Amino acid sequence: MADELKTWERAQRRIDGIVANLGGGIAAQSAVGDGLCKILHGLVHIKPACCVEVGTLRGLSAVALAHFCGTVITIDVARHPDLGRVMELVPPMIRDRIATVVVPDNDAKAALIQQLTFQFANIDGGHSELQVAIDFGLVRRCGSVLFHDYPASGSGCDGVKIAMDKVGQGSIEARPPFAWWRAE
């Protein structure tokens, strides 16, 4: 148990160090400010070899994920100018296991994800009902998907809950502002 706690604490300390270095604004709109590291504790026993994330922003959630997953492939439709500053503060043993990919649109994202084998996904991209449903459709075959902003965390992100409430199969563990969908 002590070993498991160390994983999320290590991730949280890494995030705290980045925030201390770059200022609190670096974590704006990031799930790390809502306790992502502690939520990811649920991955300790699964140890996914590969995780796909939709919604990179400045890379903070990807850094957190890399403490629990072998490889993190994080996909966004834009490259945030602060992403490089964040990655520079991350040691190579973490940074080298994070692939940041920028795609022009949903079609390119779908083509990429179709090629990948992964055991876990973090959905935190566009928050409209339609976009959440599209992203979920791309990753659900992995069987274990985490969502941020369920329900909305104050910024009009109701689409996550609306989309998830329409998913008939599997189970949803609500841990606001996160939800964890599992296929079983």
Ligand SMILES: C[S@@+](CC[C@H](N)C(=O)[O-])C[C@H]1O[C@@H](n2cnc3c(N)ncnc32)[C@H](O)[C@@H]1O
């Ligand atoms: C809330 S931020 C992600 C925060 C990040 N996961 C974190 O916790 O640090 C949402 C990101 O989704 C991206 N995004 C918006 N629409 C997208 C789409 N259709 N596909 C992929 N990413 C998208 C935005 O560019 C933005 O960087």
